[in-house]
Amino acid sequence: MNLGTTERQEFAASVAGTDLVTVVGGKTQWGVGGAIDPNARPISAPVGIYDYTPSEMTLRCGAGTTIGDIQNKLGEHNQMLPVDAKDESTIGGVLAVGRSGIRRLRYGAVRDYLLESWHADHEGKLVKSGGPTIKNVSGYDLCRLLVGSLGTLGFLAEVTVRSLPIPRCSQWMTGVCDPFELQSNLYRPSSILWNGIQVWVLLEGHPADVAREAEVTGLSECSGPPALPFAGRLSLRPKLLRELPQLYKQDWVAEIGVGLVHLSLPINNDQNSLSTMTVMRDIKKRLDPTGRLNPGREVF
Amino acid sequence: MSKNFKVSLGIDEDALASCVSCGLCLPHCPTYRVTQEETASPRGRIALMRQVEAAGVADDTFISFMDACIQCRGCETACPSGVPFGPMMETTREALADQTSYQPRYRRLGYSVLGMPRLLALGSRLIAVLQRLRLIPSRLALPRIPLRQTKLKASGDDVWLFTGCIMDAWMRDTHAAVKRVVESTGAGVRLPGNEAGCCGALHVHAGLTLKAKKLANKVIEAFPGTNPILVDSAGCGAQLKDYGHLLGTTKAAAFSSRVFDVHEWLAENLDKLPKINSDEPPVIVQDPCHLRHVQRSHEAVRLVMNQYIGTIELDDDGLCCGAGGAYSSLHPETAAEVRTRKLESINRSGGTNVVSANPGCMLHLQQAGVSIQHPLELVDSIIARAMKRE
Amino acid sequence: MSSKRKKTIFDELKALLGSRVRADDMELQLYGKDSSVLSGVPSTVCFPLDAEEVQGIVNICNRFQRPFIARGSGTGLAGGAVPVGNPVIISTAKMNKILDIDLEDRIAWVEPGVLNLDLSKALKEFGFHFAPDPSSQQVCSIGGNVANNSGGPHCLAYGVTTSHVLAAEVVLPNAEIVTLGGIDPEPTGYDLRGLFIGSEGTMGIATKIAVRLTPNPPDVRTLLLDFADVSDGALAVSAIINAGIIPAALEMMDHNAIGMIEAFVHAGYPVEAAAVLLVELDGLSGAVEAAVETIKDVAKIHNAGSVRIAKDETERALLWKGRKNAFGAVARIxxxxxxxxxxxxxxxxxxxxxxxxxxxxxxxxxxxxxxxxxxxxxxxxxxxxxxxxxxxxxxxxxxxxxxxxxxxAGGVLSGEHGIGLEKRDFMHLLFSAHDMFTQDLIREAFDPQGLANPLKILPSGSRCSDSFKQHVPEGVWV
The missing domain is CATH 3.30.70.2740 (Alpha-Beta Plaits)
Known part of the structure; x- marks a missing residue:
């Protein structure tokens, strides 16, 4: 039997029942989507790295495994998972919340790193989706649906994620310049952050390339990104970031080229009526007919 | 509902089986590009041929699908499996012409005129006069035909220049320019007598193979000896090179082996061309399909041109311009749509003046207002200007 | 003919689309096949020009309870567009406009019939391209790429279609027009976009697609390594990855493939070799140059005969032309x-x-x-x-x-071609009955009536509402 099989079966069995149930990770993004119904029974996902072959650049682990443990393991072979989450976050939590890290500009969305998942459904049955290889189109792409679903459709038990080599050189630069112009002058920078005045850019790759691109920026080296405000979060099409200085008087840091804004005050996300609401509700109803999975969390 | 009739296409069975329907030909087919319909694609046409061959019956719809092909043979150079689409289409049309009413009398009559130089000259003269009198409706989209033409004179016996039918009647000035460029290498040019006439390409395209064979025999007789035969029309050149296959005789094969597109011959004799420093702006090269996809000698045009002038490439992978011999007269709407794509590509290229080594393409694009010349007309004028300066 | 004759589905489609609806027997046959070995026959073929027309067709199909199948360029390799259940084929080929290229947002909105390579060619002057590059990219459509979540050689480094499609306007099987995903980074709600991509037309028909633009790399190097032993070549693949390099592409061709390809492209592929690796490195020059050296070392260790580096864009294009035309060249064998x-x-x-x-x-x-x-x-x-x-x-x-x-060996059924009709009966090798039941539950949320490309992806029996399973057409090989 595969390593991890027992763990995921036990986890699924712990989901079974008719009561309300919630899965708890590192609680680093616990508030996202609203408060959990206090009557929900907390459970936690399996912990442990079951399989890691560096040459496959894939890692299989229990969903309760922390990002710190995963990065340490991958780091032994000069690899990483470019999600930029806190060490104490769990991989299951990061995927269920679905928020990408500040290096999304280069490495893409966190959803693209989930290759295969086992989740426990509302009856406590295990469901496998995707496949362990870095490329796979066998069957419906449930992995994508689960990422960002806040555990409302099923609880991740085990995941296989894709890793990448750690770049040979990483350098943060900062200074004052037009971040949009900066973006067009650089070839695939890892991150460009902007607070309306100051710009931070992360260059990663071969030392010679990083040095050359650093020169292009005309900025000076710094030790890292600024602290990101975390009270509010705004998702905009990238070019709208230009208008931020006129729109917000509070502190904010925007991810140039991505469109995310980290705000120091909560904002009212105006509830747009989604044309897809019916389908979303239907999916929720089909996968969790009694609404027992993560009650209280709202995805839409 | 159109009526079914019996027909046997007689296409080689292996050829018919050789298409794996991968679809890689689709974007290289001008009629698929403008219709986006399978019936107008090479893959679709082959599938239709298979259907008819299996059933032994066809209908007018099938004929119209086959007739809509421009026979540019762009699909052949695109096909990774080397499916012989051109010959399959020619066989199909021959069978349709023989066994059905595909080629009505009036069309056959039109094609016959091409093989009658005197009649063609007379007719052209008549059109030219009527054009001056504004009696030819412009929707016929005929080029402006010269009232009188200077007779070409032989200058030696090193190479032959093939003069053809329509081109000789309507565009003899082009022949004259080509002849001067060939002569500038020091070669003497010999000309065929009037009996040479039409190469028969349009007849093959129309499925009138028997007539094409008769013309081929006449042409072969008109070029005795072993000297190279130079052709300045890509369509005619492709046809002359195919005589060996068309007639299946050693004599015809020997004839075909003497045929060169004039640019091919010049490319072999670049060192003999006059050396001239010119500062002409670069010119767009539009490859005639029968030079690029059939003779596959379009690079020679660039080699010659680049002795005198820079060349600009189009970004459409040699997609047909829609001329297709008689196609633009028989299917004016499709031909114009195909041409629009070419015009867009010309606009994107950044250049303005175009050269194309085939009279059909020249006339078709000229009608859309493109400034176009035969490549050697341009070379001839560059050489002439330089001579004048000296 | 009585004017009170009950209107047929063809009559209604005709009223909607005029000459852009066809039912000629010969023509129908052509839409019975894609690039797979399967074939069927549709009842009708439609050529809509916009989302409203697609919506109209789907409405009519709903009314007549007739299955409908979207078709792009018909280059699918798993029978995803092969008709089952006497369906109406909805060809998106005429919906082929690039609607908007937004360089600031680095996205383009395109219609589904836009050909993959045409899009990248149109982006070239701006220094961008669309990263997924299936080998059929010169002819396959973006709509087809979305339906199959297509890959391609360069997906090794850049990821497959799902990573490059941000949003899609879709006509749902109930004929409603909705937008899935969004061009902002965190659209609200479940990732229906991600679910839709790769659903092979069973969850609706995309009528507008927002694709991400990828900047063209400043430096590209293409290498050809040849091996006298296939195993050496395969081991070199792992060695390259182990060395911490993710090439833009890393392709292998064996002896039979090399011969067949070379006969078409004349690119100087070594026809005696047992295998070749076509390796492409791209990015900034420092990384590219370092990777070239590493690969030369790997080549030596794994007994490569030689390492040929394409000297210019023409040579590079020729080598790729060989690789990308391989399937089509099979008829040479x-x-x-x-x-x-x-x-x-x-x-x-x-x-x-x-x-x-x-x-x-x-x-x-x-x-x-x-x-x-x-x-x-x-x-x-x-x-x-x-x-x-x-x-x-x-x-x-x-x-x-x-x-x-x-x-x-721990693999999966399909990496990029999709399951379609051809591979669906292998699905149980990968998924349990309950896995497939769950997949079907979700599919049904989009298409409760089972009219959108029925019988594809999931094997008969796993579907809750497979009303067409009795109608697997003659000649279909499943």
Whole structure:
């Protein structure tokens, strides 16, 4: 039997029942989507790295495994998972919340790193989706649906994620310049952050390339990104970031080229009526007919 | 509902089986590009041929699908499996012409005129006069035909220049320019007598193979000896090179082996061309399909041109311009749509003046207002200007 | 004819689309086939021009309870667009406009019929391209790419279609027009966009697609390594990845493939070699140059005969032309082919390749291997002549053996071609009945009536509402 099989079966069995149930990770993004119904029974996902072959650049682990443990393991072979989450976050939590890290500009969305998942459904049955290889189109792409679903459709038990080599050189630069112009002058920078005045850019790759691109920026080296405000979060099409200085008087840091804004005050996300609401509700109803999975969390 | 009739296409069975329907030909087919319909694609046409061959019956719809092909043979150079689409289409049309009413009398009559130089000259003269009198409706989209033409004179016996039918009647000035460029290498040019006439390409395209064979025999007789035969029309050149296959005789094969597109011959004799420093702006090269996809000698045009002038490439992978011999007269709407794509590509290229080594393409694009010349007309004028300066 | 005659579905479609609806027998046959070995016959073919027309067609199909199937360029390799259940084919080929290129947001809105390569060509002047580049990219449509979540050689470094499509306007099976996803980074709600991509037309028809633009790399180097032994080539693949390099593309072709390709492109592929690796490196010059050196070292260690580096863009294009035209060149060996698309762990490449050759030997077939070695995505082609009696059974058996070998190695059924009609009955090798039941539950949320491309992806029996399973057309080989 595969390593991890027992763990995921036990986890699924712990989901079974008719009561309300919630899965708890590192609680680093616990508030996202609203408060959990206090009557929900907390459970936690399996912990442990079951399989890691560096040459496959894939890692299989229990969903309760922390990002710190995963990065340490991958780091032994000069690899990483470019999600930029806190060490104490769990991989299951990061995927269920679905928020990408500040290096999304280069490495893409966190959803693209989930290759295969086992989740426990509302009856406590295990469901496998995707496949362990870095490329796979066998069957419906449930992995994508689960990422960002806040555990409302099923609880991740085990995941296989894709890793990448750690770049040979990483350098943060900062200074004052037009971040949009900066973006067009650089070839695939890892991150460009902007607070309306100051710009931070992360260059990663071969030392010679990083040095050359650093020169292009005309900025000076710094030790890292600024602290990101975390009270509010705004998702905009990238070019709208230009208008931020006129729109917000509070502190904010925007991810140039991505469109995310980290705000120091909560904002009212105006509830747009989604044309897809019916389908979303239907999916929720089909996968969790009694609404027992993560009650209280709202995805839409 | 159109009526079914019996027909046997007689296409080689292996050829018919050789298409794996991968679809890689689709974007290289001008009629698929403008219709986006399978019936107008090479893959679709082959599938239709298979259907008819299996059933032994066809209908007018099938004929119209086959007739809509421009026979540019762009699909052949695109096909990774080397499916012989051109010959399959020619066989199909021959069978349709023989066994059905595909080629009505009036069309056959039109094609016959091409093989009658005197009649063609007379007719052209008549059109030219009527054009001056504004009696030819412009929707016929005929080029402006010269009232009188200077007779070409032989200058030696090193190479032959093939003069053809329509081109000789309507565009003899082009022949004259080509002849001067060939002569500038020091070669003497010999000309065929009037009996040479039409190469028969349009007849093959129309499925009138028997007539094409008769013309081929006449042409072969008109070029005795072993000297190279130079052709300045890509369509005619492709046809002359195919005589060996068309007639299946050693004599015809020997004839075909003497045929060169004039640019091919010049490319072999670049060192003999006059050396001239010119500062002409670069010119767009539009490859005639029968030079690029059939003779596959379009690079020679660039080699010659680049002795005198820079060349600009189009970004459409040699997609047909829609001329297709008689196609633009028989299917004016499709031909114009195909041409629009070419015009867009010309606009994107950044250049303005175009050269194309085939009279059909020249006339078709000229009608859309493109400034176009035969490549050697341009070379001839560059050489002439330089001579004048000296 | 009585004017009170009940209107047929054809009449209604005709009223909607005029001459852009067809039911001529000969023409219908052409829409019965894609690039797979399967075929069927549709009842009607429609050529809509916009979302409203697609909506109209879907409405009519709903009213007549008639299945409908979207079709792009018809280059699918798994029978995803092959008609089942007397359906209406909705060709998106005429919806082929690039609607908007937004360089600031780095996205483009395109219609589904836009050809993949046409899009990248249109983006070239701005210094961008659309990263997924299936080998059929010169003809396959973006709509088809979305339906199949297509890959391509360069997906090793850049990711497959789902990573490059941000949003899609979709006509749902109930004829409602909705937008899935969004061009902002965190659209509200479940990722229906991600679910829709790769759903092979069973969740609706995309009528507008927002694709991400990828900047063209400043430096590109293309290398060709040849090997006298296939195993050496396969081991070199893992060695390259182990060295911490993710090439833009890492392709392998075996002896049969090389011969067939070279006959078409004349690119100087070494026809005596047992295998070649086509490696592409791109990015900034420092990284590219360092990677070239590393690969030269790997080549030496793994007994490569030589390392040829394309000297210019022309040579590079020629080498790629060979690779990308491979499937179409099979007729140079045999007129028909059947291929699988399994993915196996890179470390199992040698083992599985050997089993592919053994299977071909056992059933007296020719195996041609040309595949995305970097991500372990095999494309074993079994070449045959359908006119040979009894050949299909042998091809079928050899195919089963290949699938089994791949699954035993811990692989998956399809890396990029999709499941369609051809691979659906292998799904149980990968998924339990409950897995597939769950997938179907979700599909049903989009298409409760089961009219959108029925019988695809999931095997009969796993679907709650398979009303068309009795109608697998004659000649279909499943």
């Amino acid at each position: 045999k007129p028909d082919y059947y291929l699988h698309d399994t993915v196996v762990p890179r470390s199992k490449l040698v083992e599985v390749l050997n089993q592919v050759y053994q299977a071909a030997d056992k059933y007296d077939l020719i195996a041609i291997n040309v595949f995305h070695a970097g991500d372990g995505n095999l494309h074993p082609i079994l070449a045959y002549d359908a006119r040979e009696p009894g050949i299909l059974e042998r091809v079928h058996s050899a195919g089963d053996a290949i699938i089994k070998a791949s699954m035993d």
